[in-house]
Amino acid sequence: MAKMNMLQAINSALDIAMSEDESTLCFGEDVGHFGGVFRATSGLQDKYGKLRCFNTPLVEQGIIGFANGLAAQGSRPIAEIQFADYIFPAFDQIVNEAAKFRYRSGNEFNVGRLTIRAPYGGGIAGGLYHSQSPEAYFAHTPGLKVVIPRNPYQAKGLLLASIRDDNPVIFFEPKRLYRASTGEVPIEDYQLPLGKAEIMQTGSDITLLAWGAQMEVLQNAADLAVNDGVSCEVIDLRSILPWDIETIVNSVVKTGRLLVTQEAPLTAGFASEIAATIQQECFLHLESPVARVCGLDTPYPLALEKEYVSDHLKIYEAIKRSINY
Numbered sequence: 001m002a003k004m005n006m007l008q009a010i011n012s013a014l015d016i017a018m019s020e021d022e023s024t025l026c027f028g029e030d031v032g033h034f035g036g037v038f039r040a041t042s043g044l045q046d047k048y049g050k051l052r053c054f055n056t057p058l059v060e061q062g063i064i065g066f067a068n069g070l071a072a073q074g075s076r077p078i079a080e081i082q083f084a085d086y087i088f089p090a091f092d093q094i095v096n097e098a099a100k101f102r103y104r105s106g107n108e109f110n111v112g113r114l115t116i117r118a119p120y121g122g123g124i125a126g127g128l129y130h131s132q133s134p135e136a137y138f139a140h141t142p143g144l145k146v147v148i149p150r151n152p153y154q155a156k157g158l159l160l161a162s163i164r165d166d167n168p169v170i171f172f173e174p175k176r177l178y179r180a181s182t183g184e185v186p187i188e189d190y191q192l193p194l195g196k197a198e199i200m201q202t203g204s205d206i207t208l209l210a211w212g213a214q215m216e217v218l219q220n221a222a223d224l225a226v227n228d229g230v231s232c233e234v235i236d237l238r239s240i241l242p243w244d245i246e247t248i249v250n251s252v253v254k255t256g257r258l259l260v261t262q263e264a265p266l267t268a269g270f271a272s273e274i275a276a277t278i279q280q281e282c283f284l285h286l287e288s289p290v291a292r293v294c295g296l297d298t299p300y301p302l303a304l305e306k307e308y309v310s311d312h313l314k315i316y317e318a319i320k321r322s323i324n325y
Contacts, residue, residue, distance in 0.1 A: 001184045001185065001186055001187065002184070002185060002187050003182055003183070003184060003185075004152045004156075004182065004183070004185040005152060005178065005179050005180075005181060005182045006149075006151065006152045006155050006173070006174075006177050006178050006179070006181050007038060007039060007040050007178045007179060008152065008185075009152035009153070009155045009156040009185050010040050010117075010155050010156065010159060010173065011040055011041065011042060011043070011044070012156055012185070012187070013155070013156045013157075013159040013160045013163070014026055014040075014041060014044060014078065014159075015043075015044065015047070016160060016189050017076070017078070017160060017163045017164075018044065018047075018048050018052065018053070020189075021076055022052075023074065023075040023076050024052070024075075024076040024077075024078065024163070025052050025053070025054075025070060025075055025076070025077050025078065026041055026044055026048075026052065026053045026054075026078045026080070027053065027054050027055070027056050027063070027066075027067075027077070027078075027079060027080070028041075028055075028056055028063060028079055028080030028081065028082060028117075029055065029056060029057075029058050029063075029080070029082045030055060030082070031053065031054065031055055031056070031080050032045045032050065032053055032054045032055040033045050033046075034055075036080060036082070037082055037083075038119060038175065038178055040080070040117075040173075040178075041053060041080070059089070060081055060086055060087060060088075060089040060090040061089045061090045061092070061093055063079050063080075063081065063090065064079060064081075064090040064093040064094055064097075064098065064116065065090075065093045065097070066079075067079040067098075067111075067114055067116070068093060068097050068098055068101070068111050068114065070114075071098075071110075071111035071112070071113045071114040071168070072101065072109055072110070072111050074113075075113070076113040076115075076163065077113070077114055077115070078115045078117060078163060079114070079115070079116050079117070080116075080117045080118070081116060081117070081118040082119070083118070083119055083120075083126075083129075083130050083175075084118040084119060084120035084121075084132060084133070084134055084172060085129050085130055085131070085132045085134075086129075087116075087118055087134065088134075091137070094116070094138070094141075094144070094168075094170070095138070095141045095144075097111075098111050098114055098143070098144070098168040099141045099142065099143030099144045099168065100143055101143075101168075102143065103143060110166075111168055112165070112166040112167050112168060113166075114168040114169070115159075115162050115163050115168075115169050115171060116168070116169070116170045116171065117159075117171045117173060118170065118171070118172055118173065119172075119173050119174075119175035119178070120132070120133050120134065120135070120148075120172040120173065120174065120175065120212070121133050121172075121174050121175060121176060121212060121213050121263050122176065122263060122300060122305060122308075122309060123174075123175075123176030123213065123305075123309070124175060124176050125302065125305060126300075126302075127300065127301075127302035128299040128300045128301070128302070131300040131305075132264070132300055133172075133212075133262065133263040133264035133295070134264070135148065135172055135211075135240050135264065135270055136240075136264060136268060136269050136270040136273075138170055138240075138241065139240050139241045139243075139270050139273065141241075143167070143168070144167070144168055144169070144170060144241060145162070145165060145167050145168070145169040145170070145194060145195070145239065145241055145242065146169070146170050146172065146239065146240040146241040147161075147162050147169055147170070147171050147172070147194060147238065147239050147240070148171075148172045148173075148174070148211045148212040148237075148238065148239075148240060149171075149173065149174070149212070149238070150174070150177075150181075150211070150212055150213070150215040150216070150236050150238075151177070151181050151183050151215075152181060152182065152183045152185050153183050153184070153185050153186075154192060154236075154238065155173065156185055156186075156190070157190050157191050157192030158171070158191075158192050158194070158238065159171055160189065160190070160191050161191040161192055161193065161194050162194065164191070165194060169194075172212065174212040174213035176213055177212075177213050177216075181216075192238075194238075194239050194242075195239045195242040195243070195244060196238065196239065196244050196247070197209075197235050197236060197237050197238055197239075197243070197244035197247040197248065198235065198236045198238060199233065199234070199235050199247065199251070200215070200219070200234045200235065200236055201219070201222065201232065201233060201234040202233055203222075203231040203232040203233035203234070203255065204231045204233070204254065204255060205230050205231040205232065205255055205256075205257065205323060206225075206230065206231075206232055206233070206255050206256075206257040206258070206259060206319060206322055206323065207232075207233045207235060207248070207251040207252050207254075207255045207257060207258045207259070208221070208222055208232050208233065208234045208235065208259050208261075208315075208319070209235045209237060209248060209258065209259070209260045209261075209274065210235075210236065210237065210260065210261045210262065211236060211237040211238060211240065211262075212263070213263065214261050214262060214263060214310070215234075215236050217261065217310070217311060217312050217315065218234060218261055218312075218315060219234060220312035221312040221313075221315035221316045221319060222234050222319075224312065224316045225316060225319045225320075228320065228323075230319060230320075230323055232319070233251050233254070233255055235247065235248065235251060240270055243274070245277060245281070248274070248278060249278065249281045249282055252278055252282045252285060252286070253282055253285045256285055256286060256287035256288075257286070257287055257288050257291075257322050257323070258274075258275075258278050258282075258286075258290045258291070259290075259291040259292075259293065259315065259318055259319060259322060260274050260275060260290065260291070260292050260293070261292070261293040261294065261310050261315055262292075262294050262295070262310070263294075263295055263309065263310065264294060264295055265294060265295045265296060265297045265298070266292060266294040266295070266296070266297055267297050269292075269294055271292045271294055272292070274290075275290040275292060278290055287325065288321075288322045288323075288325035289322075289325070291318045291319075291321070291322050293310040293314050293315050293318045294310055295308055295309060295310060296308050
């Protein structure tokens with residue numbers, strides 16, 4: 001074991017993946033000798049050479065189009081989009097090409113060895129172009145997997161599982177936790193299951209659900225609720241697509257209440273999909289409406305970032321409303 005921050009854990013996962021398979025390539029804007037804007041790929045070019053870890057032009061559609069071609073030929077590309085906000089020029093290549101490659105050929109060819117890494121979310125005073133959470137856009141696309149870790153241990157295990165998965169995976173990394181989140185991480189190889197939520201804290205009164213950086217916020221709200229005698233079950237969804245319906249349903253059947261929080265805006269966010277599914281599956285067990293605590297339906301603001309985010313106090317107030325419904 002070693003103490004790592006999230007960047008170091010991601011770098012360790014990439015190092016392991018590149019060492020085990022010579023067809024594994026790592027590329028993106030400034031990814032090479034510079035190590036990327038956040039230094040997640042530092043040292044990999046020195047270790048594996050410029051043919052396996054290299055810079056690309058600043059054209060996201062080209063990065064993913066190139067990655068699709070590599071994966072279709074049997075390579076294992078790990079493509080970095082410098083900020084998740086700039087993944088949209090590559091949207092067509094992801095949702096119309098990568099996600100449908102296997103289906104349109106009747107499984108004769110695929111790009112299942114493709115992994116796309118992208119820093120997402122706010123908390124770094126990045127303003128409207130460097131703070132968005134676009135996971136819901138991709139959750140609407142069959143053929144993809146969407147994964148979001150909450151800490152260094154999760155980041156390494158989930159990233160290795162994503163790289164080795166037989167489907168194209170988008171791996172969103174909460175950038176505000178890159179250096180803020182530290183923890184004990186195994187130096188050796190390990191994987192965590194995709195599509196499986198993790199119950200972080202058991203409880204009996206309300207189920208609290210989130211993913212990525214919101215997990216820390218959610219836990220802080222749960223700690224406040226303890227002072228009111230509220231027993232919170234805290235769950236990290238981890239995988240947005242596919243998502244672990246069974247674990248969430250079983251929890252809500254037990255507690256009778258659900259609160260979902262996300263950084264993304266309220267309207268049509270992934271919290272809405274969760275709320276609709278739980279209402280359908282747990283209707284007769286619900287003691288209050290499913291609560292959503294989300295960002296506002298505005299572009300991500302710079303000066304008003306603290307007012308925009310769904311922080312622990314907003315979640316705490318929503319917990320009280322649900323309990324007192």
